[in-house]
Amino acid sequence: MLEALQYEFMQNALLAGLLASIACGIVGVFVVVKKVVFISGGIAHASFGGIGLGYLVGINPVLGAMAFTIASALGIGLVTRKTRLPEDTAIGILWAMGMALGIIFIGLSPGYAPDLFSYLFGNILTVPGFDLMLMAVLDAVIIVLVVLLYRELLYLSFDEEFSRVSGVPTGALYLLLLCLVALTVVVLIRVVGIILVIALLTIPAALARQFTHSLKKMMLLATLAGIVFTFAGLWLSYLLDLASGATIILVSGTTLFISFGIARWRQSAREHSRRSASSG
Amino acid sequence: MAEKELVRLKDVWVYQDGVSILEGINLSIKSSDFLGIIGPNGGGKTTLLKVILGLIKPDRGRVTVMGQSPERGRKYIGYISQSNLFDRDFPISVLDVVLMGRYSKSRLLRRYDEQDRKAALEALERVEMLDYRDRQVGKLSGGEQQRVFIARALATNPRLLLLDEPTASIDPTMQAEFYELLDRLKETMAIVLVSHDISAVSVYVNQIACLNRQLFYHGSKEVSADELEKSYHCPIQLIAHGTVPHRILREH
Numbered sequence: 244m245l246e247a248l249q250y251e252f253m254q255n256a257l258l259a260g261l262l263a264s265i266a267c268g269i270v271g272v273f274v275v276v277k278k279v280v281f282i283s284g285g286i287a288h289a290s291f292g293g294i295g296l297g298y299l300v301g302i303n304p305v306l307g308a309m310a311f312t313i314a315s316a317l318g319i320g321l322v323t324r325k326t327r328l329p330e331d332t333a334i335g336i337l338w339a340m341g342m343a344l345g346i347i348f349i350g351l352s353p354g355y356a357p358d359l360f361s362y363l364f365g366n367i368l369t370v371p372g373f374d375l376m377l378m379a380v381l382d383a384v385i386i387v388l389v390v391l392l393y394r395e396l397l398y399l400s401f402d403e404e405f406s407r408v409s410g411v412p413t414g415a416l417y418l419l420l421l422c423l424v425a426l427t428v429v430v431l432i433r434v435v436g437i438i439l440v441i442a443l444l445t446i447p448a449a450l451a452r453q454f455t456h457s458l459k460k461m462m463l464l465a466t467l468a469g470i471v472f473t474f475a476g477l478w479l480s481y482l483l484d485l486a487s488g489a490t491i492i493l494v495s496g497t498t499l500f501i502s503f504g505i506a507r508w509r510q511s512a513r514e515h516s517r518r519s520a521s522s523g
Numbered sequence: 524m525a526e527k528e529l530v531r532l533k534d535v536w537v538y539q540d541g542v543s544i545l546e547g548i549n550l551s552i553k554s555s556d557f558l559g560i561i562g563p564n565g566g567g568k569t570t571l572l573k574v575i576l577g578l579i580k581p582d583r584g585r586v587t588v589m590g591q592s593p594e595r596g597r598k599y600i601g602y603i604s605q606s607n608l609f610d611r612d613f614p615i616s617v618l619d620v621v622l623m624g625r626y627s628k629s630r631l632l633r634r635y636d637e638q639d640r641k642a643a644l645e646a647l648e649r650v651e652m653l654d655y656r657d658r659q660v661g662k663l664s665g666g667e668q669q670r671v672f673i674a675r676a677l678a679t680n681p682r683l684l685l686l687d688e689p690t691a692s693i694d695p696t697m698q699a700e701f702y703e704l705l706d707r708l709k710e711t712m713a714i715v716l717v718s719h720d721i722s723a724v725s726v727y728v729n730q731i732a733c734l735n736r737q738l739f740y741h742g743s744k745e746v747s748a749d750e751l752e753k754s755y756h757c758p759i760q761l762i763a764h765g766t767v768p769h770r771i772l773r774e775h
Contacts, residue, residue, distance in 0.1 A: 276613055391632060398623055401615050405675070408576050408602050409626040456614040456659035 247481060252368050256487075259370040259434050260473030262378040263443065266430040268466025269389055270423050271448035272458060277400040277420065280445055282319055285334040286421065287428045287440040289315035289341025294362045294437070295348030304362060305374055308432060312425035315341055320418045365436030365488030367477055378430045385426055388419070396420060397458055434473065435488040443469065446495040450502055472498065527554040529599070529683050529713055530575055535584030537570055544570045546736045548584070552683065557709045559728035560717040566735040568717040569605075572685050576602055589682070598627045601676025601712075603669075603686045611661035617671050618656040621646055624678030646674040650704060666697035673704070684708065686716035702727045 247253045274283050293311025297304030319337050323330040349356050361369060370378075389396065398406040399416050407413045424444070431440045451464035476491030483490075530552040537545040544567045552558065562568050573579040574586055577593025588596025601624070624646065625639040647653045650670040655663065660671055669692060676684055684705075690698050705714060706727060717734070718724045725731060732740040 276610070278610075394626070394634075397615070397619070398626065401613055401620070402604075402609060402623070404578065404604055405602060405623060406626075407578065408597055408600070409623065409679075410598070411626060452612070452614065456616065456662075458614050461614055 255370055255372070255375060256367045256477055257474065258375055259367050259378065260477060260491075261470060262375070262382050263431050263434040264447070264466050264469030264473055265382045266378075266385055266427040267443045268447055268451075268464075268469050269385055269462050270427040271444045271469075272451070272462045272465055273396060273400055273420055274424060274444050275448040275452065276458070279420070279424070280441065281331060281334055282323070282421065283424045283428075283444055284441045285319055285338040285341075286312055286316050286425050287437055287444075288338045289319075290425075290428055290432070291345035291362075291437050292341040292343075292348065293345070294359075294432075295345035295352075298352040298356050299348040303373065305377060305429060305432060308362075309377075309426070309429045311341070312428050313422055316421035316425035317418055320421045324414065324417070361436065362432060363436045363438050364486060365432070365434050365439060365491075367434045367473070367487045367491070370433045374433050378433070381426045381430050385423055385430075388423060392416070392419070393459075435491055439488050439492050442492045442495060443472075446492075446499050447472065450499050453502060453506060468495075468498075528552070529554055529589060531585075531587045532574070533585045535574060535581045535586060537567070537574060537579060538582050543736060545574070545581070545738075548574075548738045550732070550738060550740060552713055552715060554682065554713050555709075556713045556715070557705075557727070557729040558713075558715045559724035559731045560715065560734050560738075561719065561721050561724055561731060562717070562734035564719055566719075568719075568734055569687055571734060571738075572602070572687055572715075572717060575685065576600060598679065599682040601673075601679050601681030601684045603672050603676050603684070603689060605688045605691060609661075613661055615660055616656070617647070617652065617658050617660050617663070618643060620660050620671055621656075621674045621678050624675040627679055642680075643674075643678050646677040647671075649677055649708075650674045664697075665692040665694065666701065669693050669697075669701060670704070673708075677708075681712055683713045683715065686714070688718055689716055690718060690720060 248257075274280055290308045290312040292315070293308035294304040295307075296311060297307025300307070315337060319334060322328060322333045322337070326333070349359065358366075358369070360366075395406075395411050395416055398409070398411050399413055399420065403413050403417075427444065428437075428440050431443055435443055447465035447468040448461065450468050451461045454464060455461050472495040473491050476494040477487055479485065479494060480487040480490035528551055530550070532548050532550040535545055535548040536543065548571065550571075560568060560571070570579060574581055575588065575593060576597050577586075577588075586593050589599050590596070621643040622635055622639065625635060625642060629635060629639065644653065644656070647656055650673050652667065652670045652674060655667065655671070660668060663671065669689060673684075686705075690701065693701060705716075708714065714728075716724065716728070730740075732738055
């Protein structure tokens with residue numbers, strides 16, 4: 244592994260993992276506490292339409308995905324808030340329509356789409372330099388927005404009604420939160436791919452939640468967890484010659500389940516000792 | 524203190540999916556009122572509070588809060604929603620919850636200053652929850668959470684306190700303590716609370732209104748069986764004049 248580190252692709256992969264962890268650590272916390280996991284899944288999948296559009300008009304598919312995810316985030320946000328359509332129905336429809344558009348666009352593109360698979364499932368080993376730069380810029384945008392609007396985003400997530408009464412612009416803020424999710428999806432596409440994005444948006448935050456009741460600490464812990472997961476997943480995939488994106492997800496998910504298991508075991512041990520203490 | 528009108532509703536109608544939720548509501552809340560609004564579930568109690576807060580626009584009629592539109596006037600209202608609706612695992616401390624009450628006094632992108640912190644701590648002191656300020660709010664008991672949400676409303680320096688089913692999430696032994704707290708607060712602000720629990724409300728409030736799409740407003744605590752029947756469609760526990768509520772179950 245150590246000698247692998249001198250290769251540029253390996254250094255890029257680690258940098259990509261780091262940048263992805265920052266975005267999913269910060270935004271993932273809001274996704275989890277505001278319970279917009281399904282909406283985020285919809286936004287992520289709909290971004291496939293943007294990948295297809297990128298192929299069709301001949302620009303970097305990640306840039307196509309960025310335009311498309313922002314549009315679909317606003318679209319899903321407005322449809323779920325302003326129409327009578329039940330939220331999960333609207334998400335399901337836009338989710339599938341985005342993917343369908345992607346397939347049509349790719350079908351219309353001349354030639355064939357060589358690295359299509361890597362957009363769907365990610366390939367952290369082949370992230371180009373430009374995409375790394377884009378990831379860094381998007382991370383910076385996410386950090387600045389969250390630092391400036393931390394209080395408002397916290398209030399929106401905790402108690403939307405009271406926030407609205409207090410003068411928080413909840414409608415606009417909700418759309419902004421979905422746009423942050425959209426940007427995070429773009430950051431994560433190259434690392435774990437559209438289909439697996441949702442795992443990195445939720446697992447590090449869910450893990451961090453077990454250890455703190457401060458949202459800020461949760462973001463920090465989730466980012467650290469993301470770094471550990473991506474690095475460990477990368478190392479394992481290198482060692483065992485497995486797909487990197489999928490390995491990262493499986494490492495994350497397994498760690499989360501083990502952590503839940505330990506928490507449960509400790510709780511039942513506590514209850515057991517309390518019971519034996521009271522009976523004795 | 525001269526009686527000042529804080530809230531006025533004039534012939535307010537609200538429809539949802541073509542069905543009327545509120546029908547021709549007329550209501551006036553004055554600065555020293557302690558009003559209990561009772562009515563069955565689905566009778567429009569929460570809707571009425573939301574109309575006063577400007578969260579729901581009436582289809583007909585006029586609402587003013589402090590002589591202004593609800594959106595502008597609601598900064599004088601401390602709102603306590605049904606607190607059993609929030610996510611118990613949410614990572615937020617008691618003090619951060621109470622600081623939310625200072626938001627309407629601050630502005631977007633502005634940070635809280637010492638004065639905001641002081642106001643939040645004072646509000647916690649008033650509800651005797653100061654020692655809990657660093658605890659996670661979801662880990663407190665129902666009664667303690669209730670106090671935190673009252674503190675949040677108090678941090679706004681309200682002229683009027685609106686409480687939605689405040690006793691739903693606290694156990695009966697805590698209820699007396701809760702009403703004593705309201706009894707202290709009513710000296711400095713108007714209070715309106717809605718509940719489907721008639722007996723609990725009746726002991727402490729000064730006036731009672733019955734709401735079941737229409738509002739039967741009495742201006743005193745005496746409610747006749749007829750009026751209760753109109754709002755509940757089925758006679759249940761009655762309130763008599765006096766301090767102790769009688770529970771009379773009449774025949775259907």
